[in-house]
Amino acid sequence: QDATVPAGAAQAGRALTIADMTHELYPEFPTFFGEQQFFMEQKFSFAEDKFNLFELRVNEHTGTHVDAPLHFSADGQSVAEIPVEKLMAPLVVIDIKAKAAENPDAQVTPDDLQAWIDANGGLPENCCVAMNSGWQQHLGTDMYRNADQDGTMHFPGFHLEAVQMLLEGSAVGIAVDTLSLDFGMSPDFAVHYGWLPEGRWGLECIANLDAMPATGATLIVGAPKHRGGTGGPARVFALT
Numbered sequence: 001q002d003a004t005v006p007a008g009a010a011q012a013g014r015a016l017t018i019a020d021m022t023h024e025l026y027p028e029f030p031t032f033f034g035e036q037q038f039f040m041e042q043k044f045s046f047a048e049d050k051f052n053l054f055e056l057r058v059n060e061h062t063g064t065h066v067d068a069p070l071h072f073s074a075d076g077q078s079v080a081e082i083p084v085e086k087l088m089a090p091l092v093v094i095d096i097k098a099k100a101a102e103n104p105d106a107q108v109t110p111d112d113l114q115a116w117i118d119a120n121g122g123l124p125e126n127c128c129v130a131m132n133s134g135w136q137q138h139l140g141t142d143m144y145r146n147a148d149q150d151g152t153m154h155f156p157g158f159h160l161e162a163v164q165m166l167l168e169g170s171a172v173g174i175a176v177d178t179l180s181l182d183f184g185m186s187p188d189f190a191v192h193y194g195w196l197p198e199g200r201w202g203l204e205c206i207a208n209l210d211a212m213p214a215t216g217a218t219l220i221v222g223a224p225k226h227r228g229g230t231g232g233p234a235r236v237f238a239l240t
């Protein structure tokens with residue numbers, strides 16, 4: 001076995017820093033539909049069996065997780081079929097924290113993308129565009145889902161026109177620090193239906209965006225690879 005430094009670090013000529021963009025998953029982790037979606041059953045215990053082992057039952061769309069094209073299309077790529085080249089991407093961070101703090105129904109618009117482009121240059125090829133709405137701070141409180149009396153949720157997301165703009169380019173994925181690519185009050189999953197069938201992926205409940213630069217980080221999505229899957233909890237890394 002080689003004991004060389006990682007190729008990326010050698011090429012960059014400097015140490016790489018790795019950050020964890022993943023929330024810890026636990027049974028009470030909030031879900032889009034409000035019901036528990038992650039279950040852990042202890043099958044063996046160290047006290048009785050001299051080893052610990054849990055069996056998991058999990059809805060694919062729980063915690064920090066990937067949406068594969070198949071999630072919102074008849075025959076799109078399953079999570080197992082997304083090639084690894086598309087799971088490592090330059091990370092673009094769109095900061096909408098100011099407007100999201102004033103309006104929980106805020107969306108990432110083409111103007112927000114254009115402001116990023118004006119400040120940083122064009123979007124990198126094959127990038128992942130992430131919304132930093134500041135919503136991570138609400139995890140663990142009712143504000144994360146922010147459901148009103150009618151059950152309608154109010155949290156930020158992408159606007160359909162912004163993803164249509166991204167569809168003109170090569171972005172491989174979009175990421176949100178909320179429970180859905182669409183904003184919470186969306187009645188129709190317009191962004192899911194606009195984006196995923198085009199062979200692009202989504203990432204929901206991403207963590208730690210505040211630690212990321214607007215441009216310059218590389219995202220690595222450790223997506224699961226179960227045959228025919230529509231997505232699933234992922235370990236997500238960022239290298240800077």
Ligand SMILES: N[C@@H](CC(=O)c1ccccc1NC=O)C(=O)O
Nearest residue numbers: 032059061067071179180181204
């Ligand atoms: N924003 C959520 C929506 C979602 O989970 C979902 C949407 C439609 C039908 C089922 C869904 N998830 C399941 O249980 C997601 O795509 O992960």
